[in-house]
Amino acid sequence: MMSAEVFALPETADGGLAGAVQALCKSLMEAKAVDLMMVPRRLPLGQMVQHVLVKDAHGLAGLDPVAPVMLVNGATLLAKLSRQDPGASLGALLRPCEIRAFVELVKLHQGDRQRVLILGSDCLGTMEPTQYEPWAKNTAESSSAFLESMLGKGELPEGAPSLRSCCQACEYPTAQGADIELLLVGAQASGWLAMASTERGKQALEAAGLKKAVFPSGREAALRQMVSRREAFRDSLLREVHSEVLPLEKLLGELSRCINCYNCRDVCPVCYCKSCVMDSSTMEHPSYQYIRWAKRKGALKMPAETLFYHMTRMAHMSTSCVGCGQCSSACPMGIRVAEIFRAVAFRTQAVFDYVAGRSLEEPLPLATFREEELQPR
Ligand code: SF4
Numbered sequence: 207m208m209s210a211e212v213f214a215l216p217e218t219a220d221g222g223l224a225g226a227v228q229a230l231c232k233s234l235m236e237a238k239a240v241d242l243m244m245v246p247r248r249l250p251l252g253q254m255v256q257h258v259l260v261k262d263a264h265g266l267a268g269l270d271p272v273a274p275v276m277l278v279n280g281a282t283l284l285a286k287l288s289r290q291d292p293g294a295s296l297g298a299l300l301r302p303c304e305i306r307a308f309v310e311l312v313k314l315h316q317g318d319r320q321r322v323l324i325l326g327s328d329c330l331g332t333m334e335p336t337q338y339e340p341w342a343k344n345t346a347e348s349s350s351a352f353l354e355s356m357l358g359k360g361e362l363p364e365g366a367p368s369l370r371s372c373c374q375a376c377e378y379p380t381a382q383g384a385d386i387e388l389l390l391v392g393a394q395a396s397g398w399l400a401m402a403s404t405e406r407g408k409q410a411l412e413a414a415g416l417k418k419a420v421f422p423s424g425r426e427a428a429l430r431q432m433v434s435r436r437e438a439f440r441d442s443l444l445r446e447v448h449s450e451v452l453p454l455e456k457l458l459g460e461l462s463r464c465i466n467c468y469n470c471r472d473v474c475p476v477c478y479c480k481s482c483v484m485d486s487s488t489m490e491h492p493s494y495q496y497i498r499w500a501k502r503k504g505a506l507k508m509p510a511e512t513l514f515y516h517m518t519r520m521a522h523m524s525t526s527c528v529g530c531g532q533c534s535s536a537c538p539m540g541i542r543v544a545e546i547f548r549a550v551a552f553r554t555q556a557v558f559d560y561v562a563g564r565s566l567e568e569p570l571p572l573a574t575f576r577e578e579e580l581q582p583r
């Protein structure tokens with residue numbers, strides 16, 4: 207494994223991060239390290255930042271690497287772009303949970319890691335999109351204000367909506383698994399820096415003409431502090447979910463509000479089945495079946511199969527859930543889907559000593575077995 211090398215991002219007139227990352231992407235494209243890039247970019251109308259696939263430097267205007275909002279987990283998009291030969295070399299700038307979800311998708315043969323140069327950035331967290339938009343609209347230079355406050359005081363700027371609970375509980379804030387990591391936490395005193403974590407990343411940064419720099423001395427301590435704050439939040443969140451939501455009676459109560467819209471499935475980056483059992487003819491019951499169930503139980507919640515749906519998804523997902531929180535954000539009923547999945551996944555993954563998306567080298571737990579598991583007991 208190569209030792210990571212650090213490079214200084216191009217300097218810009220205003221010294222801002224967005225301009226420096228934009229200049230980096232432009233250099234990568236001009237040096238032909240990549241042909242096209244998928245980057246988080248402010249849309250021309252409104253305040254939203256979305257993934258945009260750009261073919262040249264013009265498309266990079268409005269690139270915003272830290273806007274605290276994630277409408278779609280980019281792993282889903284990158285899987286679409288890399289599943290078959292795209293006929294061009296691709297780069298993508300992603301958050302850590304997007305990279306981890308993409309790693310899971312690659313293991314599930316839904317995307318191709320070799321076809322993408324991945325740039326990842328430290329993630330300071332995201333807000334609910336519905337809360338982000340009005341805040342960003344009413345806050346001058348909202349992303350810079352967010353970045354400055356989070357890196358400086360470790361807190362949100364005054365008046366900002368809180369971060370989503372999955373982000374507050376996210377213990378993986380760095381872009382592990384990327385070819386190039388943008389270093390923000392504990393690094394700002396040294397100027398904006400990128401670290402090459404793979405040989406391919408190093409070659410790309412050299413081709414882009416970046417100069418070598420020194421690993422920032424304050425980074426490790428700052429990261430430790432950030433991760434321990436998040437782990438403390440995670441532990442308290444998981445305790446609360448285990449006692450207040452997961453006991454069967456309480457879980458049934460929480461899920462009783464579910465309207466079976468399947469938003470939580472549709473936005474989940476690693477819920478990848480092309481044909482879901484919930485959409486199949488297996489779930490199309492003859493009318494008399496509902497009558498029988500209602501007679502047997504005395505009352506039947508309609509739409510039915512809510513618990514079956516969530517249990518099926520949980521069985522498929524709990525070893526691969528990366529805790530990105532998208533399912534909770536997409537639920538129109540305010541059901542804490544991600545918190546429930548995170549709590550179960552945390553335990554399931556611990557049993558297999560597996561962390562979803564941590565490494566491409568770690569086999570999927572349910573795709574492997576040890577010979578002794580097959581011995582009669
Ligand atoms: S879960 Fe939140 S904090 Fe963690 S990487 Fe994703 S968006 Fe960032």
Ligand code: SF4
Pocket residue numbers: 470473474475476477523526527528529530531532533534543544547548
């Ligand atoms: S189950 Fe929810 S939290 Fe887990 S990966 Fe899917 S969308 Fe993200």
Ligand code: SF4
Pocket residue numbers: 463464465466467468469470471533536537538539540541543
């Ligand atoms: S998004 Fe919410 S309401 Fe829709 S299926 Fe999922 S839990 Fe149920």
